[in-house]
Amino acid sequence: MLGEQKKKERAIPVSVIKRLPIYYRYLTILLSREVERISSRELAAKLGLTASQIRQDLSYFGNFGQRGYGYRVKELQKTIGEILGLNNNMQLVLVGAGNLGRAIVNYPNFSKRGFYFKAIFDNNEEVIGEFIGGIKVLHLDDLAGYLEENEIDIGVIATPPEAAAEIAHQLVRGGVKGIWNFAPVSLNLDKEVIVENVHISESLLTLSFRIKEKYGD
Amino acid sequence: MLGEQKKKERAIPVSVIKRLPIYYRYLTILLSREVERISSRELAAKLGLTASQIRQDLSYFGNFGQRGYGYRVKELQKTIGEILGLNNNMQLVLVGAGNLGRAIVNYPNFSKRGFYFKAIFDNNEEVIGEFIGGIKVLHLDDLAGYLEENEIDIGVIATPPEAAAEIAHQLVRGGVKGIWNFAPVSLNLDKEVIVENVHISESLLTLSFRIKEKYGD
Numbered sequence: 001m002l003g004e005q006k007k008k009e010r011a012i013p014v015s016v017i018k019r020l021p022i023y024y025r026y027l028t029i030l031l032s033r034e035v036e037r038i039s040s041r042e043l044a045a046k047l048g049l050t051a052s053q054i055r056q057d058l059s060y061f062g063n064f065g066q067r068g069y070g071y072r073v074k075e076l077q078k079t080i081g082e083i084l085g086l087n088n089n090m091q092l093v094l095v096g097a098g099n100l101g102r103a104i105v106n107y108p109n110f111s112k113r114g115f116y117f118k119a120i121f122d123n124n125e126e127v128i129g130e131f132i133g134g135i136k137v138l139h140l141d142d143l144a145g146y147l148e149e150n151e152i153d154i155g156v157i158a159t160p161p162e163a164a165a166e167i168a169h170q171l172v173r174g175g176v177k178g179i180w181n182f183a184p185v186s187l188n189l190d191k192e193v194i195v196e197n198v199h200i201s202e203s204l205l206t207l208s209f210r211i212k213e214k215y216g217d
Numbered sequence: 218m219l220g221e222q223k224k225k226e227r228a229i230p231v232s233v234i235k236r237l238p239i240y241y242r243y244l245t246i247l248l249s250r251e252v253e254r255i256s257s258r259e260l261a262a263k264l265g266l267t268a269s270q271i272r273q274d275l276s277y278f279g280n281f282g283q284r285g286y287g288y289r290v291k292e293l294q295k296t297i298g299e300i301l302g303l304n305n306n307m308q309l310v311l312v313g314a315g316n317l318g319r320a321i322v323n324y325p326n327f328s329k330r331g332f333y334f335k336a337i338f339d340n341n342e343e344v345i346g347e348f349i350g351g352i353k354v355l356h357l358d359d360l361a362g363y364l365e366e367n368e369i370d371i372g373v374i375a376t377p378p379e380a381a382a383e384i385a386h387q388l389v390r391g392g393v394k395g396i397w398n399f400a401p402v403s404l405n406l407d408k409e410v411i412v413e414n415v416h417i418s419e420s421l422l423t424l425s426f427r428i429k430e431k432y433g434d
Contacts, residue, residue: 014265017426021419026403048231084422099323103316107417108377108401115421153428160325178428180421184325186243194431196424198417200324202238204332204397205301207413209234211370211395214411 016057020080022047023057027077037070088114091151092180095167096158097122097130097137100182104158105133115154119146143167147174154178161185168195233274237297239264240274244294254287305331308368309397312384313375314339314347314354317399321375322350332371336363360384364391371395378402385412 026046030038040051040058047054058071061079094101097120105117120132123140130137138146146152147170155171157164157179164183171179171193178194181187184201243263247255257268257275264271275288278296311318314337322334337349340357347354355363363369364387372388374381374396381400388396388410395411398404401418 012430014427017430018423020426021416021422024422025419029403084426088425090425090428099316099320103320104417106316109418110421113418113422115425154424177432178424180424184242186246194424194427196420196427198415198420199238200321200415201326201330202242203413203415204327205238205241205330206235207371207395207397207411208305208307208332209237209301210231210411210413211307213229213234215394 012060016060019047019049019057020084024077024080024084027073027080030073031077035073038073039070043071090115090153092117092154092156093143093146093152093171093176094120094156094158095122095140095143095171096156096160096163096182097124097127097132098158101156101158102132104156104182105135118150118152121146140167143170144174147171147176152176154180156180156182158182229277233277236264236266236274237301241294241297241301244290244297247290248294252290255290256287260288307332307370309334309371309373310360310363310369310388310393311337311373311375312339312357312360312388313373313377313380313400314341314344314349315375318373318375319349321373321399322352335367335369338363357384360387361391364388364393369393371397373397373399375399 023043026043040054043049043054044051058076061076061083092115094105094117101120101122105120110117117133117135120135120137121140121143122128122137127137128139152174153176155168155174155176155178157167157171159167161183164181164185165187168179168181168187168189172189176193178196179187179189181195181197182200184199187195187197189195240260243260244255257271260266260271261268266274275293278293278300309332311322311334318337318339322337327334334350334352337352337354338357338360339345339354344354345356369391370393372385372391372393372395374384374388376384378400381398381402382404385396385398385404385406389406393410395413396404396406398412398414399417401416404412404414406412
């Protein structure tokens, strides 16, 4: 019973989780400027949220504010950092060694944050054997065997859309806990696997819509 | 007065706008499967939202549902497509011709959806003069002059973080309406300019957090 209750208390909506890195990043900026306190209203204005939403979000993680005095930046940043697990130790494989895949592997600071790319897979003979960010590109046919022999936490998909579903299934069969998907498709997977999508075209459509709203066609 | 009222009615929260492409994509899949109606509950389960949130979101765009019968997929998809402006005519420039920039320019279907890359800028002598996706890479020093002579709607930033702020200001001075930012920094810009960020590292941190929530450290 107690265990269940504890579990219930820890349940945090995904929408809140998704905002944590945004809070974390901005709080880190504030810290570097030696700001000690910030009100929910200021945070809201800065992050494009409402003050009540911020108060509600942060209430999941403890009591960092005092009415009228704002949040204590340092404690809040530290706690969110711990929640986000900035001392991660996650092993990743990348599938798809095109431009996007290369950009992901070479993205700054992933290893500093504890995300380690262990292997890269592609089916294009021209790139197999090449080194990207110090990691050798292997043949896609070796993915299943690799996953059997190595414990991988996250599979990253940066393939053309038509290949993504099959690769996602291979990653799941290979035991990954999460999939980071850059391919513009919806992956219908076993609910046990956590999927995080980076919807690039959807982001551009959102921007376009907001421009039209403001400036007309 | 009437004009103001009309404007007020059209105001749609950014959070809702951001979900439209997700609705659109899924409705398009449903259409291809010849699904005629879908309930808010089914949509919710599929998209990881709540049924009441979906009903509230879609209520901004007209009456597509009938209690107990679900939404009419075809009409809803068409309307959202029109709202998203899938017949866009947006002119873009890209700054930053690294792997990420190359991936963006070569991303499938942007031109089909009316997004046209007109020029690419970089300050790396080694890539200047190169063609990416059929477009010549120009020197960053020519950006200001280019923007003066050409009407550009969207500036895309795919540079290292330390360069992003200065480039954003140049784009704003050059008259772009929107900035699509892939650099991992917050851009503090004039409110007139619409900024859409693709937060790649934040997405990975979210995934990592969700994995830890589920599987423990």
